[in-house]
Amino acid sequence: MTRTAIIAGAGGLPAAVMAAMAERPFVAALEGFAPAGLEPDLRFRVERLVPFLRALEDEGVTRVCFAGAVQRPRLDPALFDPDTAGMVPRLLAAMGQGDDATLREVLAIFEEAGFALVGVQEIAPALVPGAGLLCGAVTDRDRADAARAAVIVGALGRVDVGQGAVVQQGLCLAVEALPGTDAMLAGVAAIPPGLRPAGAKGLFYKAPKPGQDRRIDLPALGVETLRRVAAAGLGGIVWEAGGVICLDLSAMVAEAEAAGLFLWARKP
Amino acid sequence: MTRTAIIAGAGGLPAAVMAAMAERPFVAALEGFAPAGLEPDLRFRVERLVPFLRALEDEGVTRVCFAGAVQRPRLDPALFDPDTAGMVPRLLAAMGQGDDATLREVLAIFEEAGFALVGVQEIAPALVPGAGLLCGAVTDRDRADAARAAVIVGALGRVDVGQGAVVQQGLCLAVEALPGTDAMLAGVAAIPPGLRPAGAKGLFYKAPKPGQDRRIDLPALGVETLRRVAAAGLGGIVWEAGGVICLDLSAMVAEAEAAGLFLWARKP
Numbered sequence: 001m002t003r004t005a006i007i008a009g010a011g012g013l014p015a016a017v018m019a020a021m022a023e024r025p026f027v028a029a030l031e032g033f034a035p036a037g038l039e040p041d042l043r044f045r046v047e048r049l050v051p052f053l054r055a056l057e058d059e060g061v062t063r064v065c066f067a068g069a070v071q072r073p074r075l076d077p078a079l080f081d082p083d084t085a086g087m088v089p090r091l092l093a094a095m096g097q098g099d100d101a102t103l104r105e106v107l108a109i110f111e112e113a114g115f116a117l118v119g120v121q122e123i124a125p126a127l128v129p130g131a132g133l134l135c136g137a138v139t140d141r142d143r144a145d146a147a148r149a150a151v152i153v154g155a156l157g158r159v160d161v162g163q164g165a166v167v168q169q170g171l172c173l174a175v176e177a178l179p180g181t182d183a184m185l186a187g188v189a190a191i192p193p194g195l196r197p198a199g200a201k202g203l204f205y206k207a208p209k210p211g212q213d214r215r216i217d218l219p220a221l222g223v224e225t226l227r228r229v230a231a232a233g234l235g236g237i238v239w240e241a242g243g244v245i246c247l248d249l250s251a252m253v254a255e256a257e258a259a260g261l262f263l264w265a266r267k268p
Numbered sequence: 269m270t271r272t273a274i275i276a277g278a279g280g281l282p283a284a285v286m287a288a289m290a291e292r293p294f295v296a297a298l299e300g301f302a303p304a305g306l307e308p309d310l311r312f313r314v315e316r317l318v319p320f321l322r323a324l325e326d327e328g329v330t331r332v333c334f335a336g337a338v339q340r341p342r343l344d345p346a347l348f349d350p351d352t353a354g355m356v357p358r359l360l361a362a363m364g365q366g367d368d369a370t371l372r373e374v375l376a377i378f379e380e381a382g383f384a385l386v387g388v389q390e391i392a393p394a395l396v397p398g399a400g401l402l403c404g405a406v407t408d409r410d411r412a413d414a415a416r417a418a419v420i421v422g423a424l425g426r427v428d429v430g431q432g433a434v435v436q437q438g439l440c441l442a443v444e445a446l447p448g449t450d451a452m453l454a455g456v457a458a459i460p461p462g463l464r465p466a467g468a469k470g471l472f473y474k475a476p477k478p479g480q481d482r483r484i485d486l487p488a489l490g491v492e493t494l495r496r497v498a499a500a501g502l503g504g505i506v507w508e509a510g511g512v513i514c515l516d517l518s519a520m521v522a523e524a525e526a527a528g529l530f531l532w533a534r535k536p
Contacts, residue, residue: 071462071463074462074466095437095438096412096437096438097438144364151427152424152427152429155423155424155426155427155429156420156423156424156443158423159419159420159423160440161423161440161443162440162443165445166445169363169364170363170364170365171446172428172429172430172445172446173445173446173447174445174446174447175424175429175430175445177433177434177440177441177442177443178439178440178441178459178463178464179442179455179459179463183455183458183459187451187455190451191446191447191451194339194342195339195446195447196446
């Protein structure tokens with residue numbers, strides 16, 4: 001028998017995934033990153049990872065899906081149990097190599113404990129749109145900007161930096177790093193007008209890192225992203241079709257249409 | 269006979285280069301980007317580039333050195349002379365491909381007009397420090413962060429984005445794009461404290477783009493950079509030895525020592 005657990009971080013994604021599933025999953029949430037609109041069955045801490053894995057097993061969980069935003073949690077040395085403490089060197093070594101390495105290590109720990117890992121696109125495919133222009137219109141200039149942004153995000157991803165960039169008329173206005181999409185778009189909104197070209201407004205592009213494990217950490221977009229894109233004076237959002245989660249696609253489309261922005265799931 | 273012209277942009281670099289030269293150069297400044305502490309012999313506009321090249325020739329100039337900050341100027345269609353107007357398609361095509369392509373094109377235009385191009389390091393070598401730790405101390409953690417930052421900046425440079433990045437304990441906090449170093453360091457200063465790891469403070473790394481023409485657009489550092497690095501809570505600055513201009517090195521060293529920051533010209 002298969003029982004799925006959602007390992008939930010903050011934001012609306014865990015509830016959206018749960019809503020898209022036929023059977024009710026078990027929901028475990030990382031302490032300090034409460035999911036929105038959802039009461040977790042269990043809360044856990046990284047310092048007590050091994051007891052948490054045993055608790056999942058006791059619940060009959062056989063596969064897990066990571067969903068929601070987690071920033072690297074601060075660790076309290078006093079809270080470690082002996083088994084988890086033994087994993088600290090391994091976790092710290094991975095953390096020193098960046099977010100991708102850390103996620104790979106966490107994934108390995110869950111798999112070694114006997115759990116199958118599944119991606120959001122597998123248990124909630126409606127949240128990950130396939131290729132298509134969802135609203136608005138794109139020009140050749142936008143297509144060229146999207147192509148350039150895809151090259152930039154690919155180069156960044158290969159060195160384990162961000163999953164997004166902003167390009168306007170061939171110019172890279174911003175690139176995503178640790179502070180994330182919202183901080184990047186706020187930075188773009190703050191660029192002095194004289195520094196940006198007139199005419200075509202540019203776009204925000206989002207894609208998974210090349211070669212990343214697509215069972216975890218797929219980038220996500222939502223209505224909030226769209227508002228920040230509009231505030232940054234951009235023309236729309238482009239993302240890699242099949243590789244990005246849209247949290248509330250119908251609301252995004254409605255709001256993009258009202259704001260005159262394009263939404264384009266671009267074939268990689 | 270050799271006569272050198274400095275093609276000056278904004279900031280203190282043109283005056284610093286001039287001070288380091290045995291013979292007084294001819295100084296031409298791009299309209300709207302006045303150099304500091306220096307009265308140009310001639311001002312010019314991009315819209316009248318061809319007449320400007322002829323004026324340089326009339327002055328007996330045989331080689332030119334680009335020095336100082338220039339952002340892509342707005343072009344006024346009414347000001348073009350016919351010869352320069354003929355170059356517009358060529359310039360616009362290059363601008364659409366990014367700053368590197370634009371600089372390559374400008375360089376080609378000067379060379380086609382018969383001028384030799386020389387880098388700052390050639391006519392003012394004292395401004396481009398060779399390898400060495402100039403002040404402070406670096407730990408193994410800093411060395412690892414510098415190595416990671418060099419990989420990130422290399423990857424970015426290959427897709428013609430920035431020349432700098434901030435890395436702390438393996439995490440990429442920021443990456444330079446169109447808005448430049450100051451905007452990037454302001455972004456780092458604004459990162460909520462909870463998002464950055466405790467302990468080793470991280471560093472700002474600067475290097476030319478891989479394969480860039482080192483006769484133009486070498487990245488530059490100065491006392492102002494150092495203050496912004498301190499304000500961003502970083503431990504120091506690392507740069508590629510031989511590839512970065514230090515505008516006021518003795519002032520930088522004095523201020524870094526007072527602030528407890530390291531300055532390290534790292535062998536590439």
